[in-house]
Amino acid sequence: MANTSGQATIKGLPDSMRACQILEYNKPHQLRRIPTPDTLKPYDLLLKIAVSSLCHSDLEYQNGALDCTLPVTGSHEGTGVVIAKGDAVTRFAIGDRIMAGQTFDRCGECDDCKGPEKYQHYCEQQGPMMSTQRNGAFQEYLVVDARQACRIPDQMSFLTAAPLACAGITIWRALLQTELKSGQWLGIVGSGGGLGHLGVQFAKAKGLNVIGTDARDDGLSLSRAVGADLVLDARLGKQEVVREVFKVTGGRGVDATITVSDAKPATATACAITRRHGTMVYVPVGHEVCIPFQDIIFRDICVKGSFLCSPKEATEMLDLVVKHNIKVNTTIFHGIEEIPKAVDMLRRGKYQGKGVIVIDEDAVKRE
Incomplete structure (x- = not known):
């Protein structure tokens, strides 16, 4: 990666990737090819998405109850493997398995950021949220903020971790x-x-x-x-x-x-x-x-x-899940092309627990 004006340029990835996006409110998600991320800011991570999950909030984004910048890739419950990182990232290494955070670019200076742990994700100065103002995890590659991410415990699978990225922390x-x-x-x-x-x-x-x-x-x-x-x-x-x-x-x-x-x-x-x-x-x-x-x-x-929790609190949750062998009830879908069906089934209440979509079959098999 070459560094230009504080941004690192990513090399060696395809020019485009598959994604499932909201193009219009009250219309089904659409399968598309969109540009692959090609630059990283200092605290960015680039993940190759392994498993993403479907949240009930995705229905609110789809029907326009919550403001989105369209088109936008759905899902704020993403997990994957670090394949590139910004120059300022020290907590994570290439190859780490990550549970993505939803927030970006907290200011670090306001009362929320400096306040109690439970206030930190309320920063009003933070950047756009995943799957509303910036793309989410229903795509093959995803940029996330390393400061809001968590390492997935060795004993935990992507299939378990993905629903915890929102449902769990909420x-x-x-x-x-x-x-x-x-x-x-x-x-x-x-x-x-x-x-x-x-x-x-x-x-x-x-x-x-x-x-x-x-x-x-x-x-x-x-x-x-x-x-x-x-x-x-x-x-x-x-x-x-x-x-x-x-x-x-x-x-x-x-x-x-x-x-x-x-x-x-x-x-x-x-x-x-x-x-x-x-x-x-x-x-x-x-x-x-x-x-x-x-x-x-x-x-x-x-x-x-109550909204989300801080990365420290999220890490404590992940440890609790492992320690007490907590089970996530899931319905598994295989492939990005299954997402519109999964969304429709969620809307009609046709499956139990969390809908989980395997994006990278090889990553899941390697576990």
């Missing part, structure tokens, strides 16, 4: 936001989904008692399979769910709740099952949050929003 940070201690009660509304089933396992690994609610038969069965102490069918109605939760928690309710369901009644149910002065952490994107005033005023429920 539910992990939400769990950290509850500030619960071992032995306390956690409720997860939407416990049988891509985030929820990881949240159940993370919580159990931290010694919490977990009550899961879901409104789908497969979500209920997955909640039980991953170890929730009590699983409740949200279709029974808010009153019945509240009654069952208060019965098992000695009339107090859970100490905190994480809402990962985007169903309209979910937040009201989450607040209702939370004890007086407890905390409800809200995660979904794409619509307004509706909470009865009684829960906020008369029961003093504290509402927190």
Whole structure:
């Protein structure tokens, strides 16, 4: 690589690569050939993508609920092998297996960057986010910020790591936001989904008692399979769910709740099952949050929003997954050409857990 004005020029790659992009809102993702990245800034990594994953937010990007710069390559859940790096990168070497971060070019100087670990990814001065203002992981080669990336543990596969790049770090940070201690009660509304089933396992690994609610038969069965102490069918109605939760928690309710369901009644149910002065952490994107005033005023429920986590917190999550043998429930698709089908199936709720797309079959076989 030659260095010109702070940028390194990449040699030896094909001029174009396959990608699956959003070209128009409310239209299917399109398979295209686009230019291969050819320069790196000092803190950039170039990954040869091995496995990427499909997030529910990809549907919000597709339907225009969240602003994107079109055309843009989908997926902010990417893993791959470092094949080139900028001059300032010292933490990673060529050949390292990487879980990509979503953010780029944090300023490093604002209150968020210098504040508590849990604030760092909120930097308002940071560069464009992956799969919104810059291309994501549904392509063969991807530039990521080394300062936001994590090395994948040797014991972990690309197939496990890819969903953790968003689903994992999102539910992990939400769990950290509850500030619960071992032995306390956690409720997860939407416990049988891509985030929820990881949240159940993370919580159990931290010694919490977990009550899961879901409104789908497969979500209920997955909640039980991953170890929730009590699983409740949200279709029974808010009153019945509240009654069952208060019965098992000695009339107090859970100490905190994480809402990962985007169903309209979910937040009201989450607040209702939370004890007086407890905390409800809200995660979904794409619509307004509706909470009865009684829960906020008369029961003093504290509402927190949660987004992503820092690279340090993400690394701790990866270590926890390995230590406790946490399983990611996935449906695997092979090849970039399968992505439009995977997106359509996600929209129609036709698979369980996380949709994972193998981009580089050879990289996965080598593991």
